[in-house]
Amino acid sequence: MYILIAPLRGGKRLLLSAAVATALFSAPSAYSAAAPQVDSGQEILVGTSAPGLAKFMGIRYAQAPTGDLRWKPPVPAIVASGTVDATKPGAGCPQGKSPWGTPSSNEDCLFLNVTVPTDGKGMKFWQRKPVMVFFHGGGFTGGSGDVYDADALAKENDVIVVTVNYRLGALGFLAHPALDAEDHVVANYGLLDQQQSLRWVRDNIAAFGGNPNNVTIFGESAGAIGIYTHIVSPMAAGLFQKAIIESGAPADEALQAAEDQGKTLAQKVGCPADASPTAAACLRKAPVDALVSAEATPIATIIDGKLLTGPITDALKAGEYNRVPVINGTNHDEGNLIAGFMFDLSGAPLAAKEYNKALQSIGSFIPRVGFTDAAIPAIAKTYDPEKYKVPGLAAAQVITDGVIACPAYEINRIMAKYSPTFEYEMADTDARSIVAPPISFPYRAGHFSELQYLFNLSSITLKGTPEMTDAQKALGKQMRAYWANFARTGNPSGKGAPAWPRFEEAKAGPVQSLNKPQSRSVTNFATQHQCDFWASVERK
Incomplete structure (x- = not known):
């Protein structure tokens, strides 16, 4: 068995035997020497292995969007030091009961999972394998990346597959005058999460054996609406090279309409509908369960002016989009x-x-x-x-x-x-x-x-x-x-x-x-x- 020892953000990469790798680390480990590991220079991600596969789950790609970070663009994750357990998925984002996922009230949910094909001798990072990043559906209100087991897709075809959690419902797709008056990109927080996950892939996937310049995004239903949006979003330029849209629609709505819906939600949870900092503070203190119960999230992205600058179809007709296959x-x-x-x-x-x-x-x-x-x-x-x-x-x-x-x-x-x-x-x-x-x-x-x-x-x-x-x-x-x-x-x-x-x-x-x-x-x-x-x- 071999272990991949590779920097997550560039630098030299080595493939070491388990015995040699163990000798190099002075700190004792609770993990099996046979477990696949990726070394960032600061943190060591320890995953799980199966015949022909290495899996790393629950990798944090952004800080928890809680407190003052609720309804803010995602902030890149702080790299930990020491050994990080990547053997189980992270929490799903807040959502109610649905066929697509498990109910959750945990806002600390911005995690992704990486499935890597191997041949029993490590992850062969020098091959620069194609990377496929999947955004799940569920009406923008349900689902999580770990539901989608990509073992066969990765192993049969020698591709790396990444599945992603992103903010959902009222916590992921909310326009409100108070929030929209703040100095940041607004409304499509779940799609901002998706784009942050692509930046993580760009910066880190080479350590897993992936090619950061050959990334395909794919999604189904609401996830496919997200793909449409990234295709036309100027903020997504260069983050992917191909796209697959499954059962989606070029669905979007005006910011004013979304704000009207946000005002209604605010009133349901006892917060003002105006543009005051007091209203924003009230919303950020609202209980997660109350927000999930009150949400009425449209199956559409919001024309916020930055991530999405206009109707999706208009951009496509004009040829003003990220022209990828x-x-x-x-x-x-x-x-x-x-x-x-x-x-x-x-x-x-x-x-x-x-x-x-x-x-x-x-x-x-x-x-x-x-x-x-x-x-x-x-x-x-x-x-x-x-x-x-x-x-x-x-x-x-x-x-x-x-x-x-x-x-x-x-x-x-x-x-x-x-x-x-x-x-x-x-x-x-x-x-x-x-x-x-x-x-x-x-x-x-x-x-x-x-x-x-x-x-x-x-x-x-x-x-x-x-x-x-x-x-x-x-x-x-x-x-x-x-x-x-x-x-x-x-x-x-x-x-x-x-x-x-x-x-x-x-x-x-x-x-x-x-x-x-x-x-x-x-x-x-x-x-x-x-x-x-x-x-x-x-x-x-």
């Missing part, structure tokens, strides 16, 4: 899981008489990809609930096509003008439902379902969920290879998998259908999801 894709039945949570799992299946009211809710669900009330008659005619087995399926199809699939497709037509773009649709309609019980219609390839092919999600998988079939396992291996090929070269195509053509503006496609028994390129995506119709719908 992008994969941007969706799942075949995105809306099935979302509609299930909105209706069946919130009381009862959607009734036909409530269909138009449900469309109003869907139209206001996510900013920029919603639709006006004036558009509802045309939508109700196009997606007539009488043509579906149950009204909930009609509503689900509206979400799939109108809120997620077609907006992603239109964004790809825009980005393809300026930078290499690839689109996928995860189309395994037999995908397991791992986070929600049965409802009045099947989930099929619903929202979130592609992640079980990329990560081991056993920590949040419902008991009794069947194992993947052999064909699904093969699809997962293929998808992990596509993602890693893209991280390595900027092109998902590679040995042993069907070619994945680049999305071309002139052709408005193609789209790679990820499915068993074999993935393939298709040209009927826009027709299947009625994107011509949605192009005529008035958005809000």
Whole structure:
């Protein structure tokens, strides 16, 4: 067994045998000599090992955002001295109960996890492996990085995977006149955390064997909204070289609208709604549980003027963004899981008489990809609930096509003008439902379902969920290879998998259908999801 001894912030790097490394350290250690270690010159991170892997968990990338640091940009972590336990995850950020994570009230939560492939002789840092940094979803209110076990992704494809915690809900996404009057970047604190984690990766990942100049960011759902934002954010320039957007939307809202929501939250926790320092002090003293209970966090980023200077779509149309290669894709039945949570799992299946009211809710669900009330008659005619087995399926199809699939497709037509773009649709309609019980219609390839092919999600998988079939396992291996090929070269195509053509503006496609028994390129995506119709719908 070998141990990597490497500075986290530059300098010489050595690969030493366990015996030699042990002799070099004068202080006794409580850890096994076989445990993987990274030496920063000040602190020694001690992780865990498994066949072909070294894992470092609960690494602090920023100081605890507590006290006066609540609703402030993240402050880089203070490097400790001595040995640091990196064998277990850090606390998740404050959140309530959800399918995506564990309830928490601990604000000291800005941690990340690093999974490194090895060959039994150390981490081979000189190879400068591609790095993939994942930002989880959960509506900006739930989830944590440790849920996403990246062992297979890293080991099969010789890439380093980093998963990240970031501030959520009212503590991560809050605009308020008192806070916004302070002299710092405001509102999108969770996204500022994500960018700070990328700075940590830039400064430190070489010690783990990673290439700081070959970093791919990827995220799902709310995490994908974050990816859209980093792509257009001037503050993220140079922090990544490629991006993967999974089931996201270019969703943002104006600072004034966000401040109005912040005023409401402040009043709920007994604080003023004005711009006074007294109001800011009151908010910083508010109990975490009270803030989590009172939050009504939009599924959108906030146009604060610095991290996000204007609407995401406008920046993309103008070509004024970080022009990196992008994969941007969706799942075949995105809306099935979302509609299930909105209706069946919130009381009862959607009734036909409530269909138009449900469309109003869907139209206001996510900013920029919603639709006006004036558009509802045309939508109700196009997606007539009488043509579906149950009204909930009609509503689900509206979400799939109108809120997620077609907006992603239109964004790809825009980005393809300026930078290499690839689109996928995860189309395994037999995908397991791992986070929600049965409802009045099947989930099929619903929202979130592609992640079980990329990560081991056993920590949040419902008991009794069947194992993947052999064909699904093969699809997962293929998808992990596509993602890693893209991280390595900027092109998902590679040995042993069907070619994945680049999305071309002139052709408005193609789209790679990820499915068993074999993935393939298709040209009927826009027709299947009625994107011509949605192009005529008035958005809000």
